[in-house]
Amino acid sequence: xxxxxxxxxxxxxxxxxxxxxxxxxxxxxxxxxxxxxxxxxxxxxxxxxxxxxxxxxxxxxxxxxxxxxxxxxxxxxxxxxxxxxxxxxxxxxxxxxxxxxxxxxxxxxxxxxxxxxxxxxxxxxxxxxxxxxxxxxxxxxxxxxxxxxxxxxxxxxxxxxxxxxxxxxxxxxxxxxxxxxxxxxxxxxxxxxxxxxxxxxxxxxxxxxxxxxxxxxxxxxxxxxxxxxxxxxxxxxxxxxxxxxxxxxxx
Numbered sequence: 001x002x003x004x005x006x007x008x009x010x011x012x013x014x015x016x017x018x019x020x021x022x023x024x025x026x027x028x029x030x031x032x033x034x035x036x037x038x039x040x041x042x043x044x045x046x047x048x049x050x051x052x053x054x055x056x057x058x059x060x061x062x063x064x065x066x067x068x069x070x071x072x073x074x075x076x077x078x079x080x081x082x083x084x085x086x087x088x089x090x091x092x093x094x095x096x097x098x099x100x101x102x103x104x105x106x107x108x109x110x111x112x113x114x115x116x117x118x119x120x121x122x123x124x125x126x127x128x129x130x131x132x133x134x135x136x137x138x139x140x141x142x143x144x145x146x147x148x149x150x151x152x153x154x155x156x157x158x159x160x161x162x163x164x165x166x167x168x169x170x171x172x173x174x175x176x177x178x179x180x181x182x183x184x185x186x187x188x189x190x191x192x193x194x195x196x197x198x199x200x201x202x203x204x205x206x207x208x209x210x211x212x213x214x215x216x217x218x219x220x221x222x223x224x225x226x227x228x229x230x231x232x233x234x235x236x237x238x239x240x241x242x243x244x245x246x247x248x249x250x251x
Contacts, residue, residue: 010067015060018067018087022052025095033102035140037243041115041225042103051094059087103141105133106223106240107169108181111232113223113240114169115141121172129172143239145181146174178239186237189219195230197248206232209242222248 027046028056030039039045066079118136126134133144146168158168168174179244192215195202206215215232218241223231228247231240 006069007064007067011064015056018056018059019089022056023144024051024082025091029098029102030093032138032140033099037229037245038103038115038141038225040245041223041227041229041243042101042117043226047094047101048098051091052095055087055091055094059083061088070221104136105169105175106141106143107175108145108185108221109168112221114167115223115225116169120170122170125170125172129175133172133175134172137204143176143178145176145184146171147176147180149174182237184237185221185233186219186235189221189233189235189237192218192220192232193221195246195248200212201229202244202246205244205246206242209244213241220244220248 026048030045034042034045062083063080066083067076071079100119101117103115104118104121107114107116121136126136148168149158158171158174161167161170192202192206206218209232211218211232217235218232219235219237221231221233221244223229223240230244230246230248230250232242232244233240
């Protein structure tokens with residue numbers, strides 16, 4: 001006779017252990033690696049929910065199938081060791097994949113912001129950068145500026161690389177502090193009325209953001225993550241104040 005009560009008790013315990021693991025990973029992912037709004041801007045939420053759901057279902061379900069109090073202690077330890085290794089390996093693989101896609105820099109490039117993921121930066125490019133841009137930040141994305149190379153040979157390198165999708169934001173050697181590009185940001189930022197012409201719904205979004213500045217002192221700039229969004233900032237080219245899920249190029 002199948003002891004369903006014992007099986008469900010084992011399944012519940014397994015579920016709780018898996019839930020604690022998922023909660024700990026979620027805290028790191030959504031509070032540190034993908035702070036709001038980057039989880040939506042880069043799509044990290046869907047992938048995490050997918051791997052967590054699979055882990056939370058398949059792990060405990062396996063317990064329901066294999067647990068049997070009549071098994072020897074050695075057999076149960078073997079079963080759960082195998083299950084734990086497989087489940088942990090799958091979970092770690094998912095978390096590592098999410099870590100590779102995490103945003104490490106938000107770079108102003110030419111006339112827009114670009115979200116730079118950890119996997120976008122090659123090791124040789126990081127080695128060619130100056131401190132503090134020789135690493136992939138672990139504690140959330142860092143706001144930076146970029147500077148076009150002055151050397152003609154370097155300019156050609158960047159130009160040809162851009163044809164393959166590798167633009168200036170993927171060359172850490174050209175990173176500079178954000179303060180050094182504020183005037184450039186200021187000159188490229190546009191008044192909100194331009195945004196409202198193409199996206200009337202943006203007016204309510206700006207109001208809902210409850211920013212400490214009147215609309216006349218706000219400007220917007222595109223930002224590219226997985227798709228284009230809109231960044232709100234002050235008229236002096238200061239750091240981003242809010243992000244709107246609107247493509248400013250979409251008219």
